[in-house]
Amino acid sequence: MSEPVEDALRIVGLSHHKAPVSLREKLAFTPHDLRSALGSVLARGFNEAAILSTCNRVEVIAVARSQTADPFQEIRKFLSEFHQVPEQEFTPALYQLKGLEAARHLFEVTASLDSQILGETEILAQSKEAYRAAAEHQACGPVLHKVFERSFFLSKEVRSDGGISRSQASVSSAAVALANKLFDVKGRKVLVVGTGEMASGIVRALRSAGVSEILVASRTEERAKEFAAREGGRPCLMQNLTDHLAYVDIVLVSSAAPHYVILPEHIKTAMAHRRGRYLCLIDISVPRNVDPLIPDVVEDAYVYDIDDLEEIAREGRRERELVAQRWRPRLAEEARELLHALQDQGVHDAARKLIAHAAAQRQEILSQINTSNMDPRAREELARAMERLQGRLLHGPLEMLKQAAREGEGSDAAAWVSRLFKLELDPKVINDKDGAASIDKKIECSAPPPEIPASKLRAGAGEARPPRPLISDSGESTPRQATS
Amino acid sequence: MSPELLSIAALVCFIAGTTAAIAGFRVEMLRTSAWQFGFVGLGLLLKTAAIGMTCAHSPTHFFNSPGEIAALLAWSLAFSFLVALASSSARSLGALILPFVVVLMILSLVLSREGVDHGMSPSRYLAPHILAAFLGYGLFLTACGASVLYLEQTRLLKRKMFNVIFRDLPSLERLERLEILCAWLGLAAFTVAIATGAIMANELNRPFWLQPKMIATELTWLIFAALLVGRAVRRLNGRSAAKFVLAGAALVLCTFLLSHPFARPQAATANVPAKGRSA
Numbered sequence: 001m002s003e004p005v006e007d008a009l010r011i012v013g014l015s016h017h018k019a020p021v022s023l024r025e026k027l028a029f030t031p032h033d034l035r036s037a038l039g040s041v042l043a044r045g046f047n048e049a050a051i052l053s054t055c056n057r058v059e060v061i062a063v064a065r066s067q068t069a070d071p072f073q074e075i076r077k078f079l080s081e082f083h084q085v086p087e088q089e090f091t092p093a094l095y096q097l098k099g100l101e102a103a104r105h106l107f108e109v110t111a112s113l114d115s116q117i118l119g120e121t122e123i124l125a126q127s128k129e130a131y132r133a134a135a136e137h138q139a140c141g142p143v144l145h146k147v148f149e150r151s152f153f154l155s156k157e158v159r160s161d162g163g164i165s166r167s168q169a170s171v172s173s174a175a176v177a178l179a180n181k182l183f184d185v186k187g188r189k190v191l192v193v194g195t196g197e198m199a200s201g202i203v204r205a206l207r208s209a210g211v212s213e214i215l216v217a218s219r220t221e222e223r224a225k226e227f228a229a230r231e232g233g234r235p236c237l238m239q240n241l242t243d244h245l246a247y248v249d250i251v252l253v254s255s256a257a258p259h260y261v262i263l264p265e266h267i268k269t270a271m272a273h274r275r276g277r278y279l280c281l282i283d284i285s286v287p288r289n290v291d292p293l294i295p296d297v298v299e300d301a302y303v304y305d306i307d308d309l310e311e312i313a314r315e316g317r318r319e320r321e322l323v324a325q326r327w328r329p330r331l332a333e334e335a336r337e338l339l340h341a342l343q344d345q346g347v348h349d350a351a352r353k354l355i356a357h358a359a360a361q362r363q364e365i366l367s368q369i370n371t372s373n374m375d376p377r378a379r380e381e382l383a384r385a386m387e388r389l390q391g392r393l394l395h396g397p398l399e400m401l402k403q404a405a406r407e408g409e410g411s412d413a414a415a416w417v418s419r420l421f422k423l424e425l426d427p428k429v430i431n432d433k434d435g436a437a438s439i440d441k442k443i444e445c446s447a448p449p450p451e452i453p454a455s456k457l458r459a460g461a462g463e464a465r466p467p468r469p470l471i472s473d474s475g476e477s478t479p480r481q482a483t484s
Numbered sequence: 485m486s487p488e489l490l491s492i493a494a495l496v497c498f499i500a501g502t503t504a505a506i507a508g509f510r511v512e513m514l515r516t517s518a519w520q521f522g523f524v525g526l527g528l529l530l531k532t533a534a535i536g537m538t539c540a541h542s543p544t545h546f547f548n549s550p551g552e553i554a555a556l557l558a559w560s561l562a563f564s565f566l567v568a569l570a571s572s573s574a575r576s577l578g579a580l581i582l583p584f585v586v587v588l589m590i591l592s593l594v595l596s597r598e599g600v601d602h603g604m605s606p607s608r609y610l611a612p613h614i615l616a617a618f619l620g621y622g623l624f625l626t627a628c629g630a631s632v633l634y635l636e637q638t639r640l641l642k643r644k645m646f647n648v649i650f651r652d653l654p655s656l657e658r659l660e661r662l663e664i665l666c667a668w669l670g671l672a673a674f675t676v677a678i679a680t681g682a683i684m685a686n687e688l689n690r691p692f693w694l695q696p697k698m699i700a701t702e703l704t705w706l707i708f709a710a711l712l713v714g715r716a717v718r719r720l721n722g723r724s725a726a727k728f729v730l731a732g733a734a735l736v737l738c739t740f741l742l743s744h745p746f747a748r749p750q751a752a753t754a755n756v757p758a759k760g761r762s763a
Contacts, residue, residue: 166651181641181650183657276721278656295642300722302641312646402700 006099006339009143011106012075013052013059016116019093021055026085029053031133037082038139044074048141050134050148052109054126056116061106061130065144072096073441103147103335108188110151113327114220118320119164124155143342150338163323167316171198172205174312175282178304179206179250182278186210191248193217193262194255195227198284202252215303216243218255240318245279247268253283253290262299263290271298278302347405350414351398352422358390397421432473488593490534493725495589497527499561502586505578509648517575524582528562531589535559547614553744555592556577558585560622564666567624572662574654580629607681607687613685617677621740623670624708630732632664633727638723660722663729664715671708678705697742704739707732 014024029037029051039106041049041060045068052059060194064071076094098107108114110127131148140148159165177374181186192199203214210270213234218224224235236244238292245251245266262281262387271279281303283290294303330343366386371379397417404413417423501523508514535555547556568574625746635652640650653659678701685692693699711728714720718729 124486161512166515181637181653183655191740304644308644315646321613 003120005337006155008047008063008071009061009099009102009339010064010071010075011059011061011097011102012072012079012094013057014090014093014095015057015059015114017097017114019090023093024056024058027058027083027090029058030443033082034133034135037078038134040078040082041075042139044068045071046074048134048144049139050130050144052127052130054123056123057109057396059109061144062100062145063141071098071217080443089168090104100332100335100339103338104332105336106147107151107154107331108328110148111155111327111331113124113324115156116262117169118317118324119167119169120161124152124159127155128152141445146338146342152335154334158323158327158331161323161327163319163326167319168312169316169320170201170205171284171313172201173305174309174316175202175252175284176205176209177312178282178302178309180209182280182302182462183249185250187212188249189213189215189247190233190250190252191215191217191236191244192227192231192233193241193251193253194285194289195223196254196256197335199227200231200250201255202254202282202284206250206252207232211250213248213249217241217244219257235402242266242269247275249277249280251279251281252289253281254285255289256285257289258287260291262294263291264291264294267294267301271300274300276300280304282309326483346415347401350417350423354397354401354417354421355456356393357423362386362390432457487534489538490530490537491589493532494527494534494595495586497523498558498582498586498589501578502582505575505582508575509579509652515575516650517569517573517578517584519576519581520575521569524562524566524569524578524585528559528566529543531555531559532587548744549596550744551592551595554588554595556618557740558588558592560618561585561588561625562622563619564622564626564669567623567706568630568662568666571665572654572658574630574633574653574658574662576649576652577626577629577633577662580632581626584625605730609684609687613680613684614675616673616680617743618710620673620677621736622672623666624704624733624736627663627666627670627729628736630659630666631727631729631733634659634663634726635723636757656722663726664712667708667711667729671705671712674705674708674727678702697739700735700739700742701720703713703737704732707735 014027016024028316030053034051037051038049040426041051043067046062047065048063050061051306052061052439058079060075062071062075062076075096076087076210077092095105101320105114106127110124112120112123115123119480127148131140131144131152168177176185179188185206186209188211189207190203190213191307192203195216207214214228215223215236216228216231217236217238218227219238220238221235224238227233228235241262246269247368253261264285267279268282277300279298279301281290281301283292283303286306288305290303290305292303292305294301309389345438345441366383369382371382374382397420401413401417501520504514504519508516508519527759538552546613547553561581562585565577565585568577568581569571634656637653637656637659639645640647640653641656654662678698681698682692693702707728711720711725714728715725
C-alpha cells in the first residue's frame, strides 16, 4: 500500500527565486537524461515521478511509497548523485513541499504565477513536456496524471484572464503594444538603427507580431550584416537614412552614438513622402539618439524612449501581479479540492473493494451449494438471505469507514479494513481527512458491479461504482465540478 | 405590447449598454464589445419595433413632434454605433455615444409626442427622406465621436500618458478608418435625403435650396464631401481630418435644429393642416 496522498505527493526543487543560474545549470536535466533520471527516482521508493527542468527551475515531482522513510532525503540524494553535486551545495536553495502545498505549487508554476515574468507562456509547454516525458517513461501514475491535467486546465483559465493576456510585462512587448496604438503592426516595415543587444529582443517581438520587413542600418556595415543575418533582416546604408525613414513605419534606434542620430529635419523630409502615414520611433539607446522634440514639430511622428517602454512594462507587471493575487487563493482551493477528491477515492476504494470481496465470497458459497434439486423460489429465497447476511455483516465496517472518514481518520480505517479482510487496494489509495460527507453519498448512491443486481443491494452495503475520473479518456480535464 | 412599453424596454437595454461601455474601462469581464453589441442590438430591435408599430397605426405619420424626433435620432445614433462597432470593434466609442442615446431616449419619453398629422397621404418620398436624413445625422455624429477619440488618443500618445483610457482606445489608424467610413455612409445618406427632399419640394411647388435649413444641410454635405476628397488625395488626414469632422458635426447639429425646431413642432410642416395624434 502506498502513502496517503497528503504525505505521498512531494516536490523538491530550486528556482530563480533563490538559486542563481550557476547552481540551476548544475542540476538541470537534458531530455536525454530523463529516462535514467526518472528510473533512478522510482527506484528510490517512489511510485510516480516527473522532472520539470527549465532555465528558471529544476523540480522533481514524485509520489512516495509508504515504505520510503524520508522521501525528501531520497530526492536530495538522487539530485546529488545524479549530478555529482554535493548535497550541501544546493540544499540551502531547495524548497521541499508535500501534499497540498506541492499541488498548489505545481498549479502556480504551470499557470506561470511563479515565473520570473508573470503570465509568460513557455512554462505551460515545458510542464506539458515534463508530463509527457514522465508518461512516456511509465513514471506517471494516477496521482500525477490528475495533478498535471488539473494544472493544465487551470493554467488555461488563468491565461484567459484578460489582465494577463492584455498587459505587457517586458520592454519588447511594450514596444509592440505602443506601435499597435498607432497602427496594426502586422505587415509593417521596420528600420533598426544600431545593433545594440536590446534591439534583438524588440526585433524578435516585432517579428512575432507580424512585421513584413526589417532593414538594419549601422555605422559599421559588418555589424549591420551580422545583425540582419541573425534576426532575418536586410542590411542597408546609414547614408540613406531619410529614404529609409520615408519607407518604413517603425524605427527602432539602439546605437551607441553620443548625440542625436535622427533629427526633426530628417523626419520632416521623410514625412513629405509618407502621404500621411504614421511613423513610430522607438529609441532604446542611452544617451538618446532620437531628438525628443520630433513629436512637437511633426504631427504624425511619435517618439518613445526606454523610460516609456519601462513604464508600460512596469504597469503591465503590476496588472499581472494583481491577476496573480486574484488567482492564488483559487489555485490553493483547487489544490485542496483535488487532494480531497484523491483522498475520497482512497476510502471509497476500500469500501468498494470490501463490498466486492464480500459479494465474490457470497457468489462462491452459492455456487458451492447444490441447488439443482431446489425449486426456483427456494433458490431465490436463499440468494436473498445470503444478500441480507452480507449486508448485515458489512454494515458495521462500512459505517466505521464512513465515521472514520468524517473524523479525518479515513486512511487508518481504510488500512485496517484492508488488513482485516485481506483486501488489496490500488496503489493510489489515499486517506480521507475531510471528505467524509461525500463518502456517505458515494457508497449509498453507487452502482453495483455487473454480477450483482442493484435492486438487491441494501443501502450501505451496495457495491461502489468506481469514482468518476478527474481526467477523461481523451485526456481532457473534466470540469471543476466533477472533481469536488 | 404598446410602442411606449417597447420604447421603455429599449431604454433599459441602452442603459445597460452604456453601463457596460463605461464600466468596461475598469471591469475585466466587460472589456469586450459583445456586451455592448448585445444590449444595444436588442434595444435597437425593440425601438425599431416601437417605431414600426407607430407607423402602422398612423400611415400619415410625419415624425415631427419633439418626442418622436428625439426617438428617431436616438434610433439612428444607436444604429450608427452598431455599424461602427461591427466594423472596428471600437468598444470605447460606446462610452461616448451611448450616453447621448440614453438621454435622447429619455427625452423622447418625456417630451410631447403630439405630432402634426396632415390627414392626407404623404409623398412617397417622405419615408426615405426622413430615414436617410436621420441616418445621416447618426452617422455624422458617430464620425464625430470617432474623431473625438482620435484626438484624445493622439493627445495621450504625444504626452505619453499611458493610462486606462489609453489602453482601451483603439489604434489611431483604426479610429481614422472608422471616422472615414462613417463620413462616407453619412454622406451617402445625406445625399439621398437632399435628393428626396428636393423632389418633394418640387412636387409641392415650394422653395427648397435657399431655405436656412437647406443651406446648413448643403454646407454639411460640402464639408464632408471635401473631407472625403481631401482624404482620397491624401492631403487631409490625421488631426486635420478629425477637426474637419468636428466642424462638420457642428453643422450637422445646426442642420438638425433648423430642420426640427424642438420648440415649434409644427414649424417643419407649417403649411399643412394640423391634427394632433399620439405616437
